[in-house]
Amino acid sequence: MYGDGTLFRKPDTRFWWMSYWLRGEQKQESTKETDPVKARRRLKQRMREVGADLIGAKKFIGPQSEKLTIDEILDSLTKDLELREKLSPQVESKLKPGRAALGRMPASSITDDIIRDYMLVRLKGPGKKPKTPIAQALAHIGRVRPVANATINREMQFLGQAYNLKVKEIGQGPSIPKLDERVREGFYERSEFEAIAAHLPEDLQDFARWGYFTGWRKGEIASLRWRELNMENRQLRLRSQFSKNGEPRMVPLMGELWDIIQRRWKARRYRGENGETVISQLVFFRQKGPGIPKTGAPVKEFRKAWKPACEAAAKPEALFHDFRRTAVRNMTRTGVPRKVAMMLSGHKTESVFERYNITDDHDLEDAVRKTQAYVAQLPKEREKVVEMDTTDEEMERSE
DSSP states (O other): OTTSOEEEEOTTOSSEEEEEEETTEEEEEEOOOSSHHHHHHHHHHHHHHHHHHHTTSSOOOHHHHHTOBHHHHHHHHHHHHHHTTOOOHHHHHHHHHHHHHHTTSBGGGOOHHHHHHHHHHHHHOOOSSOOSHHHHHHHHTTOOSOOOHHHHHHHHHHHHHHHHHTHHHHOSOOOOOOOOOOOOOOOOOHHHHHHHHHTSOHHHHHHHHHHHHHOOOHHHHHTOBGGGEETTTTEEEEOGGGSTTSOOEEEEOOTHHHHHHHHHHHHTEEEOTTSOEEEOSBSSEEOSBTTBOSTTEEOOOOHHHHHHHHHHTTOTTOOTTHHHHHHHHHHHHTTOOHHHHHHHHTOOSTHHHHHTTOOOHHHHHHHHHHHHHHHHTSOSSOOOOOOOOHHHHHHHHHO
């Protein structure tokens, strides 16, 4: 019957082939079955997919798109990000767990349950003896520790972007839930910050200071190059491809920031591996040492230096990202308008003030102090109201 498709045999093949029509286009593909009964079932499945597409229930994928794997759609995403100058080592790091756990699977076969299984393993960790393929794959690449909800959300965000990029070929991807992210806390007064900085390697001290004063992210600070410096106007520019929000940023250089730039300018010359003089293009770079193969290497992950510095300063739980919210809080404390604070720190929306919970004990104490000062000047007793005698009132009216 017309619309049911047909089965046929091609020369020199043992498999049955099927033929069907979709939106005026004839399609042919192998059923990969030698049994005609099983081949007919495969054809019926295809015709159900064609019908679902025609009524708008689900996009028809087809044999070629069915072969697209998670690795391949993530490859397309990285090319797109690179084209738009958005690809960074941080992004590639966020893609790595998904590639390891799901990379070889056809993108069209990923179900909501598979996504939730992946998220649960990331949330709890694969365990000492991983049992599922997802847990085993993550353990194989060393991703064994439980991660925060925010980390999982970022990983899933990129996976969702990859599906959106290929939506015309593979249709809508699985449903990806967004986990609640805890309100971030952690602020550091100047003395607390300096205690941490004093125990950092010398080549990271000014790097940390820049983060403390500006609220910039580690990757943004590490990307700074001398060609973005306007020495005459004392301004330093962050290029859009290195800015997480995709917008260029400019910071005026004055006070502590100018002092940092002057120190880095003097330190930009160093001896190369063969004794030659090298001028660094990076404002901040590492000195050769444990874990650092050579002087001039860009600043990357430095947990091994960060953790002992925090422990020595009696702040073992401190995070570099704490300086970001501290900088925003310091700006709001001094009366800097929110819009200006966001321009300097690189936040796009005012949700930062709710997400980072820009208050601490001092803010609350100040609120109580001001409230008490207001209440103190209020009268403690109700004013006495003297009732007027009615006869006197009548005499006044008669006059």
